[in-house]
Amino acid sequence: MRHLIDPLDFSVEEIDALLDLADRIAANPTAYQGVCAHKKLATLFYEPSTRTRLSFEAAMLNLGGAVLGFAGADSSSAAKGESVADTIRAISCYADIAAIRHPKEGAPLRAARYSRIPVINAGDGGHQHPTQTLTDLMTIRRRKGRLGGLTIGLCGDLKFGRTVHSLIKSLARYANMEFVLISPEELRVPEYILSEALEPQHIPYRQLSSLEQAMPHLDILYMTRVQRERFFNEEDYIRLKDTYVLNADKMKLAQPDMAVLHPLPRVNEITLDVDDDPRAAYFEQAQNGVYVRMALIMTLLELTDQGGALC
Numbered sequence: 001m002r003h004l005i006d007p008l009d010f011s012v013e014e015i016d017a018l019l020d021l022a023d024r025i026a027a028n029p030t031a032y033q034g035v036c037a038h039k040k041l042a043t044l045f046y047e048p049s050t051r052t053r054l055s056f057e058a059a060m061l062n063l064g065g066a067v068l069g070f071a072g073a074d075s076s077s078a079a080k081g082e083s084v085a086d087t088i089r090a091i092s093c094y095a096d097i098a099a100i101r102h103p104k105e106g107a108p109l110r111a112a113r114y115s116r117i118p119v120i121n122a123g124d125g126g127h128q129h130p131t132q133t134l135t136d137l138m139t140i141r142r143r144k145g146r147l148g149g150l151t152i153g154l155c156g157d158l159k160f161g162r163t164v165h166s167l168i169k170s171l172a173r174y175a176n177m178e179f180v181l182i183s184p185e186e187l188r189v190p191e192y193i194l195s196e197a198l199e200p201q202h203i204p205y206r207q208l209s210s211l212e213q214a215m216p217h218l219d220i221l222y223m224t225r226v227q228r229e230r231f232f233n234e235e236d237y238i239r240l241k242d243t244y245v246l247n248a249d250k251m252k253l254a255q256p257d258m259a260v261l262h263p264l265p266r267v268n269e270i271t272l273d274v275d276d277d278p279r280a281a282y283f284e285q286a287q288n289g290v291y292v293r294m295a296l297i298m299t300l301l302e303l304t305d306q307g308g309a310l311c
C-alpha cells in the first residue's frame with residue numbers, strides 16, 4: 001500500500017506517468033466515470049480549504065466513487081481530543097482512501113503509520129503540499145511543454161508557503177532548472193530546503209527582494225499569499241502582507257510567454273487586471289487540480305489505465 005505524504009514519495013518516472021494519466025483524463029473525462037464505482041474517499045480537513053477539498057471530492061465523484069468526511073476539526077471528534085492516529089484507524093473501516101489536511105507538520109505522516117488505507121497529505125502546516133505540486137507540475141508541463149530547463153521565480157511568503165517548499169523539492173529533480181527566490185528578508189525559504197534540495201546538486205538559485213528585477217528573466221512566476229494564519233504577530237503580518245502586488249503594469253516587464261501561477265487563494269498579491277492576460281494560469285491550475293487528483297486516486301488504488309480504457 002502506498003501513501004503520498006512528501007512530494008518525493010513518487011519517483012520522477014512515476015510523476016511523469018501520473019501526469020500522462022492526468023492528461024488523458026483531461027482529454028476524455030467521461031471515459032473514467034465508472035472507474036471508482038463502490039470506492040469511497042474520506043476528506044479529513046482540520047484546516048480550511050476550498051480547492052483542495054472540493055477538487056478531491058469532485059475527482060472521486062467524477063470517477064464514480066463516493067465521498068465522506070469533515071471540513072473542520074470542530075465537527076469531528078478531534079474537538080473531544082481524539083488523536084489523528086485513532087481517527088485514521090476508524091476511517092480505515094469506512095473508506096478506501098483518505099486525504100488529510102492538518103495545521104500540524106507531520107500529522108499526515110503519523111496518520112499513514114496507523115492507516116490501513118492509502119493516505120494523501122492535503123497540506124500539513126507550513127511544511128508540504130504534494131498534491132498542489134502535482135497540480136503545479138501538470139500546469140507547467142502543459143504551458144511550457146516540459147519540466148526542466150526553466151527559470152522559475154517564487155514570490156511572496158517563501159518561509160511558511162508549503163506549496164513553495166514542495167514545488168522546489170520536486171522541480172529540483174529536473175535538469176537545468178534555475179530558481180529565483182523573491183521575498184522579504186523575514187520570509188525567505190527555510191534553510192533546510194536550500195541545503196537539502198538545491199545546494200547538494202549545485203542547482204543555481206538567487207534570493208532577491210525585488211520582483212521587478214526578476215521579472216524579465218522568468219519562464220514561470222509562482223506568486224504566493226502572505227499567510228496570516230502562520231504568523232505569531234499580527235503587526236508583522238500587516239507590515240509584510242502587501243510587499244508584492246502583481247498588476248498589469250508589472251506584467252509588461254515579463255517575457256511574452258511567461259506563465260503566472262498561484263496556488264490560490266489570493267488576497268491582494270495579484271490584481272484583477274492580470275486575470276485576462278493569457279499568461280495568467282492560476283484558474284487553469286485549479287481545473288488541473290481535479291484531473292491530477294483523479295489520476296492520483298487511481299494510482300494509489302492501483303486502478304490501471306491503458307490509454308483511456310480501464311483494465
Ligand code: CP
Pocket residue numbers: 048049050051052053123132263264265
Ligand atoms: N491551493 C490550496 O491549497 O487551496 P485551498 O486552501 O483552497 O485548498
